[in-house]
Amino acid sequence: MAFLVEADRLKSVLRATTLADGSRRENSGEHSWHLALYAMVLAGEAGPGVSIDRVVRMLILHDLVEIDVGDVPIHSSEGAAHGSAEVLAAERAAAERIFGLLPDPQGAEFRALWEEFEAAQTPDAVFAKSLDRVQPVMQNLASGGGTWVTYGVTAEQLEARVGVKVARGAPGLWEWVRERTRGYFRSAS
Amino acid sequence: MAFLVEADRLKSVLRATTLADGSRRENSGEHSWHLALYAMVLAGEAGPGVSIDRVVRMLILHDLVEIDVGDVPIHSSEGAAHGSAEVLAAERAAAERIFGLLPDPQGAEFRALWEEFEAAQTPDAVFAKSLDRVQPVMQNLASGGGTWVTYGVTAEQLEARVGVKVARGAPGLWEWVRERTRGYFRSAS
Ligand SMILES: [Ca+2]
Numbered sequence: 001m002a003f004l005v006e007a008d009r010l011k012s013v014l015r016a017t018t019l020a021d022g023s024r025r026e027n028s029g030e031h032s033w034h035l036a037l038y039a040m041v042l043a044g045e046a047g048p049g050v051s052i053d054r055v056v057r058m059l060i061l062h063d064l065v066e067i068d069v070g071d072v073p074i075h076s077s078e079g080a081a082h083g084s085a086e087v088l089a090a091e092r093a094a095a096e097r098i099f100g101l102l103p104d105p106q107g108a109e110f111r112a113l114w115e116e117f118e119a120a121q122t123p124d125a126v127f128a129k130s131l132d133r134v135q136p137v138m139q140n141l142a143s144g145g146g147t148w149v150t151y152g153v154t155a156e157q158l159e160a161r162v163g164v165k166v167a168r169g170a171p172g173l174w175e176w177v178r179e180r181t182r183g184y185f186r187s188a189s
Numbered sequence: 190m191a192f193l194v195e196a197d198r199l200k201s202v203l204r205a206t207t208l209a210d211g212s213r214r215e216n217s218g219e220h221s222w223h224l225a226l227y228a229m230v231l232a233g234e235a236g237p238g239v240s241i242d243r244v245v246r247m248l249i250l251h252d253l254v255e256i257d258v259g260d261v262p263i264h265s266s267e268g269a270a271h272g273s274a275e276v277l278a279a280e281r282a283a284a285e286r287i288f289g290l291l292p293d294p295q296g297a298e299f300r301a302l303w304e305e306f307e308a309a310q311t312p313d314a315v316f317a318k319s320l321d322r323v324q325p326v327m328q329n330l331a332s333g334g335g336t337w338v339t340y341g342v343t344a345e346q347l348e349a350r351v352g353v354k355v356a357r358g359a360p361g362l363w364e365w366v367r368e369r370t371r372g373y374f375r376s377a378s
Contacts, residue, residue, distance in 0.1 A: 008209040011219045020197040033222030053242040
């Protein structure tokens with residue numbers, strides 16, 4: 001129960017992305033719920049061998065380390081902050097502390113699932129990462145630009161920082177979504 | 190995608206319950222995420238024949254009708270508003286509209302899962318309902334009373350409105366949690 005009460009704090013971690021209506025910034029708890037729903041709805045976009053149930057579990061856990069580390073916006077620091085050695089070390093320490101609140105073997109299982117997500121090597125993790133990257137694109141499209149405006153993102157930067165990773169796990173999905181981003185970037189330039 | 194953008198509105202549906210730190214009211218999107226995590230962590234409390242993966246899916250979907258209907262606090266109207274014929278009819282219409290945004294068979298599958306949750310007859314739904322009822326108890330304990338203060342709830346009312354239903358799907362869990370509520374109600378009376 002200590003873990004479940006601690007997890008509540010993820011609802012207070014704010015992301016750069018807003019809600020679809022632009023009314024406020026999204027928090028990482030509700031973002032994780034939205035991603036689990038993405039996995040259920042977009043199951044048909046997953047490649048062979050993907051277990052949607054494992055993807056859902058992975059997405060439920062994937063941001064818990066942000067309780068200690070905060071969210072690192074993908075477009076901040078010209079797209080370089082995400083995945084820096086400092087951020088990775090801090091996330092590892094956070095995983096140690098937070099999953100350590102659970103008894104083993106459950107703590108170890110959850111941590112392994114989070115590490116699998118982070119490593120993005122298995123089919124489940126690659127698909128989960130695709131969803132984590134595409135959801136903010138849909139939020140930005142709905143809200144009229146969102147973090148693309150905040151960070152002055154170009155269509156080329158979006159392709160390099162986001163598109164490539166969405167396409168890795170869900171190529172058809174990225175084709176469909178990229179088409180919809182074209183209108184935005186045409187009118188924004 | 191229309192469904193996934195519409196679902197975003199669940200993040201703006203406020204519940205009576207607050208975050209564990211009491212800083213603000215919880216929304217139904219982040220609540221649904223928290224419940225999915227409850228299911229993963231408390232899997233060992235589930236009775237025989239329960240599929241945690243189905244319970245997680247059920248909990249991800251269970252509150253979507255609130256986009257149209259809003260959350261009906263369990264302790265409002267002296268505990269009588271929940272489950273009234275009017276609320277049930279409105280929730281059914283909301284399910285029709287919201288799950289209708291998905292193509293079939295997916296829309297029908299999601300709706301069936303929601304109906305299974307509402308009917309609370311299968312082992313999966315009974316366990317999912319137990320979690321939905323116990324999480325606000327944990328939030329109230331953490332925040333120092335929460336909706337028990339708002340609605341002047343007694344230990345007996347908590348037992349009748351909440352405890353019986355938590356115990357139905359997770360008797361050991363309710364025994365553990367009720368013990369922790371005793372201290373609160375002793376000092377509050
Ligand atoms: Ca994330």
